[in-house]
């Protein structure tokens with residue numbers, strides 16, 4: 001029983017290109033040049049991210065998979081309404097390939113939970129791909145894919161009666177700047193009721209070297225992932241970035257808990273953006289800041305939640321305390 005609901009037609013490609021062009025115009029005009037990691041995920045970027053998740057140095061995916069497996073019964077119980085037969089919606093923001101989610105879906109099905117799984121993504125291909133794989137693997141599961149922005153999806157679902165449990169796994173929350181994160185969490189909470197639940201994945205602070213290595217792997221996959229942003233701009237906006245003149249660089253600051261990634265210009269150069277008819281100059285070793293990936297502590301998580309109007313109810317972590325999946329309630 002699977003359907004995919006597009007709440008509105010997908011944005012026409014021209015609008016998406018305009019938005020990207022505006023973003024680049026603004027980001028490269030700042031004294032500290034910046035581009036958003038949001039734009040990493042074209043087809044090639046998504047493929048590279050899949051490869052990153054399987055890297056020996058990239059511990060978050062493996063660790064979260066392990067802790068979900070270990071604690072699946074308790075997590076499933078925490079997400080279900082108290083009355084076992086009560087119908088509820090399990091929403092997942094940015095479902096990806098659903099490998100981690102399937103652990104919970106199997107557990108909920110085995111326990112006889114009465115729920116509909118709602119994977120939410122702005123990519124129709126991602127939602128349809130996941131729905132198709134679930135049809136095969138878990139034919140008993142009710143799936144209603146939703147092609148939408150996250151906050152829009154929650155607002156839409158709020159109009160439907162029934163409890164909501166919202167999954168936001170993988171520490172994607174770490175890719176927001178603190179102010180944007182607060183705004184995002186508040187928008188998520190607004191349409192929820194006190195009976196609803198959230199399960200959010202947070203990567204925890206740990207040995208700084210281990211964190212840094214996860215973002216600068218020895219096979220260079222993360223470097224290719226970062227540099228792919230320039231390839232995307234060359235293709236979609238007609239920029240003339242010469243990838244041989246750019247380097248991936250990343251650092252971890254244990255004070256702020258932020259991994260920051262950069263694309264560094266190895267020589268003085270100018271880059272023209274055909275779509276804007278504009279040229280940008282880069283000095284030797286000037287950097288474009290392309291990604292933040294924040295790491296958290298349990299007390300930070302509690303206070304971030306409180307600021308957004310949420311209570312961190314239960315922390316599920318792995319043995320090494322590398323990662324936490326946290327149950328939150330409005």
Ligand code: AVI
Pocket residue numbers: 052060170171172173174175214215222225291292293
């Ligand atoms: C998607 N996000 C949680 C990843 C992270 O760890 O911040 C993206 C990533 N960037 C480099 N490696 C992985």
